[in-house]
Amino acid sequence: xxxxxxxxxxxxxxxxxxxxxxxxxxxxxxxxxxxxxxxxxxxxxxxxxxxxxxxxxxxxxxxxxxxxxxxxxxxxxxxxxxxxxxxxxxxxxxxxxxxxxxxxxxxxxxxxxxxxxxxxxxxxxxxxxxxxxxxxxxxxxxxxxxxxxxxxxxxxxxxxxxxxxxxxxxxxxxxxxxxxxxxxxxxxxxxxxxxxxxxxxxxxxxxxxxxxxxxxxxxxxxxxxxxxxxxxxxxxxxxxxxxxxxxxxxxxxxxxxxxx
Numbered sequence: 001x002x003x004x005x006x007x008x009x010x011x012x013x014x015x016x017x018x019x020x021x022x023x024x025x026x027x028x029x030x031x032x033x034x035x036x037x038x039x040x041x042x043x044x045x046x047x048x049x050x051x052x053x054x055x056x057x058x059x060x061x062x063x064x065x066x067x068x069x070x071x072x073x074x075x076x077x078x079x080x081x082x083x084x085x086x087x088x089x090x091x092x093x094x095x096x097x098x099x100x101x102x103x104x105x106x107x108x109x110x111x112x113x114x115x116x117x118x119x120x121x122x123x124x125x126x127x128x129x130x131x132x133x134x135x136x137x138x139x140x141x142x143x144x145x146x147x148x149x150x151x152x153x154x155x156x157x158x159x160x161x162x163x164x165x166x167x168x169x170x171x172x173x174x175x176x177x178x179x180x181x182x183x184x185x186x187x188x189x190x191x192x193x194x195x196x197x198x199x200x201x202x203x204x205x206x207x208x209x210x211x212x213x214x215x216x217x218x219x220x221x222x223x224x225x226x227x228x229x230x231x232x233x234x235x236x237x238x239x240x241x242x243x244x245x246x247x248x249x250x251x252x253x254x255x256x257x258x259x260x
Contacts, residue, residue, distance in 0.1 A: 001028070002068065002069055003026040003027060003028055003066070004027050004028055004029045004031070004067070004068060004170060004171055004203045005026060005027040005050070005065070005066070005067055005171055005203065005205070006026045006027075006064075006065075006066040007023060007024055007025050007026065007046070007050070007063070007064075007065050007066075008024050008063055008064045008065075008066070009022050009023070009024055009062060009063035009064070010022070010023040010024070010046065010049065010060065010062070010063035010064070010065060011023075011060065011061045011062035011063050012042070012045050012046070012049050012054065012058060012059070012060055012061065013058065013059060013061045014054075014057050014058045015057055018061070018227065019042050019045055019058075019227050020042040020045050020046060020049075020227045021042075021227045021228045022062075022063070022228065023042075023046060023063070023224075023227075023228070023229050024063075024229070025220075025222050025229065025232060027171075027203050027205060027220075028203065029170065029201060029203055030197060030201040030202070030203055031203050031204075031219050031220070032194075032197060032203070032204045032205075032206065032217050032218045032219050032220075033204070033205050033206070033218055033219070033220045033221070033222065034206050034208060034211075034213070034214025034215075034217060034218035034220070034221045034222070034235070035047075035205065035206070035207045035208075035214075035221075035222045035224060036208055036209065036210070036211045036214050036221060036222070036223055036224065036250060037209065037223060037224035037225055037250075038209055038225075039209065041224040041225055041226060041227065042224055042226075042227040042228075043207040043208075043224050044175050044176070044207050045058070046207075047090070047173040047175060047205055047207055048175075049065060049073075050065050050067070050072055050088065050173065051080075051084060051088060051090055051173060052072070052075075052077070052080035052081075052084070053090075060073050067083070067087060067088065067171065068087075068170070081115075082116070085112065085113075085115070085116050085167045085169065086116050086117075086167045086168075086169060087169055087170060087171065088169055088170075088171045088172075088173065089164035089165060089167065089169035089171070089172045089173070090164060090172070090173045090174075090175065091157070091160045091161055091164050091172065091173070091174040091175065091177045091193075092160060092175055092177070093175050093176040093177065093179055093180065094153075094156075094180055095148075095156045095157050095159055095160030095163075096148045096149070096151070096153065096156040098160075099148040099156075099159075100148075101147060101148055101149055102147070103147070104144065104145055104146065104147055105143055105144050105145075105146055105147070105148065105151075105159055106124075106125065106128070106144035106145060108163075109124060109128055109144070109162075109163055109166065110124045110125075112163060112166075113127075113166060113167065116167060117167075124166070125144060127166050128140060128144060128162055128166060129141070129144075131161075131162045131165055131166060132158075132162060134195060134196075134199060135158055135161070135162070135192045135195070137158065143155065143158075143159065152185075153180055153181055153185070154181050154182075154185035154188065154189065157177055157178065157181060157185075157189050158189065158192060160177065161177075161189070161192055161193060161196065165196050165200070165202070168200055168202075169202065170201075170202065170203060171202070171203045171204075171205070172193075172196065172202050172203070172204045172205070173204075173205050173207075174193060174204060174205070174206040174207065175207050176207055176208055176209070177189060177193070177206070178190065178208075178213070179208070179209070179210075186213075190213060190216065190217060193206070193217070194217060204217075206218065211223075211239075211247075211250045211251055214235070215235055215239050218235050219234070219235060220232070220233065220234055220235060221233070221234075221235050221238040221239075223238065223244065223246065223247045223250065225244075225246050230244050230246060230247070231243060231244045231246075231247050239251060
């Protein structure tokens with residue numbers, strides 16, 4: 001069976017300086033991969049490369065990224081833009097910062113969906129309310145009519161999940177989606193992401209410095225250090241039988257969410 005995402009010998013550079021070295025991993029449909037490591041290890045750069053979000057200063061200098069067999073590295077800008085949303089969604093570290101502060105959530109959501117399909121405002125609203133319902137949020141109407149600054153950090157992250165999932169992508173990237181939240185809200189946001197996997201069969205790549213979160217969510221874990229994957233495998237093997245000293249340090253020093 002063809003992988004949903006297949007990263008092969010990826011190398012990424014910024015301003016001519018290599019920041020990701022020979023990274024390879026794959027993800028099946030409905031699977032969750034946690035990419036863990038400290039800040040600056042190259043975690044976020046990998047998913048930005050897959051989404052075509054490296055900007056003018058960065059680029060893939062070697063290797064390939066295949067989404068359902070299509071090489072994203074060789075795809076043109078227009079093609080990548082068409083894939084964002086219906087094929088690949090993204091939850092940012094700070095959803096509020098990625099939204100326009102002077103337009104309502106509902107208006108921004110409608111504009112985003114209209115980039116990919118012809119649809120009425122009412123249909124988009126119905127989809128959003130359905131997703132909020134799956135997250136057990138019964139005040140979806142209020143949220144859609146709100147501006148980002150009127151919502152809490154945790155509620156904005158829920159908006160980020162909803163906006164990423166409204167087009168039902170097969171693949172979801174989450175870039176440190178809970179790092180700015182308190183522990184209670186972190187757990188709620190994690191549960192909601194996992195529910196999206198359960199409901200829609202979405203494959204998820206979550207980037208986090210918290211190996212405990214990866215343990216709770218992921219089927220597989222890739223540990224990154226200085227731009228390289230130093231350990232990669234099934235979550236249970238990584239957590240209970242780590243081979244690298246750095247992995248052992250992460251496990252012993254980072255807050256972990258107990259399974260339950």
